[in-house]
Amino acid sequence: KPAAHLEGIIENQKLVWLSDINHAFLKDGMKLENSKLVVPSHSLYFIYSQVVFKGQGCNGSCSLSYSIYRFSNHYPVEKILLSSSKTACDGSVQHTKPWMQPIYQGAIFMLDEGDILLTEMYPMSDQDIETSDGNTYLGAFTL
Template sequence: MQPYQGRAGCTPRAPAGTSPAAFGCRREEPSRHVRPVPLPATRQNLNYAYPPIFWVDGCADAGAPCAPAPPVAPFPPPVPDRRKKPGSRTERRSVGFLVMFLLILVAFTGVGLSMYQIFHLEKELDELRESASAEHIPPALEKLIGQKQQSLRKEARKGAHLTGNPAQQDLPLEWEPISGHAYTSGIQYRDRGLVINDTGLYFVYSNILFRGSACDSQLLSHVVYKRNPASPGSLVLMEDKAINYCTGQRMWARNSYLGALFKLRKRDSLHVNVSKIALVNFEESKTFFGLFKL
């Protein structure tokens, strides 16, 4: 009989004088081999070093089956950069500017569309008016309306404004009908007066500035009168007289203004008289004469 060898990897140990079969065998604990786990190639060149990680090989020898290697612990993720916080003030301001720009753009677009629609509607309305007037107004009535409008425009333009003319030596006063502020429209200037061509209501006005280097207390008079070939003589329309208007031997000036509404007939002519031509200041802004039809 061969001596008892025990199970593989077991060595019987029994006290002297005792049969090995009476005792179990103790398994020889294999020696543990510690092997370092190599780091991945992507981590070996980092400036900071991770602590080495080891795992224990439980195999006693090369012939024995080995336990599976424990999983390698994953490396920690890189530390995020905390200098830039998401949703910073600059980003919020940019978003606010963008929203404001879009709102302004929408507002201008709405205004432009509204103006275009208004212009289009006005154009259509004008076309409708033209078509309606062409279809419903008879030619005779249209001609009558045109003549009436033309006569109204002519009546509205009837008026005259004359300015002082220093190149004169007798009465009534002579005026400037063309140059400067002077004009005549629908009214004739003839024989130093304004001639009425159409009967109606007229507002007549006249302004005279008297001035002198010394006060002699003589009477100042300013008269507007009319004539008509159908009636002899003249008729005073407005008159202004002044006495005691200056004192002492000093320069003086006095303004005389006349203005009123009159019903004038066709062929009436209006004129202006003063007490003394030498005392009249003939500047166009100080001495003038005119009328206009209402």
């Protein structure tokens, strides 16, 4: 059965998905092209992902968002499959301590052969995403 588990690293202020580090893998036709996951066949897929945002200090609320998109030959634009937002800190409390906030998403979708999964997040800089082992990942498998 097709399956993939990718781990993220930061390169040039972009989150890049890799299939050849730590516990990451591609199986039975899943492909990774330009940091985008390509599904091999029409099927139900469970798609899951986590991004851990990090920062230093809070002066008001910092908004964090993470989305997974589907690009398909069946329609001309990318469509959001999963999207989530949260604030990094309680806006009423100001401090200088480090913080971390995970965003996890997962759901079942019917995908077609050749569909492409891609991700987008905000904010994004070298320091914004925790990429140590197992913190930031993207995966999909057929049901």
